Amino acid sequence: MSPRPAPLMQRIATFVVMAASGVALASVQSAAPAATVASESLRVVTANLAFRGPDAVRQDWQVIGPEADIVFVQEAKNVRLRDILGDGWAVRQDTSSDDRQGSAVVIRKSAVKSIDDLVLVKGTDASNCGTQGDGIMTRWIARVDVQLNNGRWIRAASLHMPPERCQDGPGSPYAVMADNVVAFAKRSDRMLVLGADWNKVVDDDPNEIGARTGLKPRGPDSGLRIDGFYIAPAMSSANLHHLAQTGSDHRPVQATVAVPAP
Template sequence: MTHSPAPLIKRFVPLMGAALAVMVTSGAALASVQPAPAPKVAAMANEQLRVVTANLAFRGPDAVRNDWNTIGPEADIVFVQEAKNVRLRDILGDGWAVRQDTSSEDRQGSAVVIRKSAVKSIGELQLVKGVDANDCDSPQGGIMTRWIAQVDVQLNNNRWIRTASLHLPPARCQTGLGSPYAVMADNVVAFAKRSGRILVLGADWNKVVDDDPNDIGARTGLKPRGPDTGTRIDGFYVSPEISTNDLRHLPQTGSDHRPVRMTIAVPAP
């Protein structure tokens, strides 16, 4: 005997409804255990670093090693001048990356030293000529060729910055247009303008940092940062994107220049 189609359909429809109900319930249960969407990663904060500029006054390893007891604990990046009598990598520990060209006295004079743990990556040293050797028409003597010691550094927030240590000529070489000081000031301006990266320059400027008749700050857009008291010729020029605070002299070392310290805050790229 055969069954008519109608009773079969009547039995099949409830079964289909039950199956659909199970599928819907299972889908809701699965949805309830799916991981929540990952939160958006917050933008990385400004990276803070302590920078120090220090003229070592042409002294040797023992004297500079003593100086570092004052400088080292206060610094992540050190801009060094008058270092022709010391090979810094010979006296500093493995925690420091030394960028100093020791192939000749004039090239050795300015250097950049970076605390390895404070940054992500450190480039190689590049020397850019500041001014040729000159006798400055002075009985006190002239100057050797002076260089801008440049090192690119990647910070922990992934920003690359360009750091540079330099030493402008002394007063006996500051005799107006065409003098060694004016020539090097022009070369510093050209260096800054073609840099392509935000800059931190640390130097013995041999003039009051924020009162420069050669207008390095005005011509480059860099901000001068020098101490308010004492000898005011050591300090920094920084790109306008960088904020600064805690600018002060460190205690006197064996040099006739007191190191100058500052904290910078560098925005993420």
């Protein structure tokens, strides 16, 4: 004899329980955390080109280029970088005047997802500081926002602090630019990496830029120690070292930074 079908109310109750179980399972699955995107490793290099022309910088790039994803450039007023670098590089350099051309940011296109336009922020006005007619032009902070492949936006900025002779107390060009760097860092709404010729020992921090901003000073352990980075505390850094000597009197400095996903 065939079994009798379950009563209608029993079948309805069974269906309701099964449906509720499915909803609960879907809820648990949707609440599970999404896969974490790994932090992004980025090779950064800061390089003072020593006011040398296109042929010399082309030679320098044979050392710098293979070791860099982002290059922070200083003393570039004698070279239009976009004229000598290949299509693999995005050049952010204002060539409208010598003073604006001096600091620039260069990004390897394949290393990032998106690159914004250049923004220049004044560091300090031109000055005749010094006693031998060796004054300085207006100095700028060259800023570029870059989106990495893990989705995180960071702010990369290149700058050239005035020479040490330009600091002789409050209101002197070095002190003014240090204050402007601090103000720039404090109002930045993105993780920040500063690459620069600081003209003083990077991690000696004479104007307390690190203490006042929370950025971590990172300079080489030996040799000329005035070129290096200030890095947002959320980023870790490793492998800080000089690259091989170029034609400049400054050896480029490289570090690898790990940038957490957003």
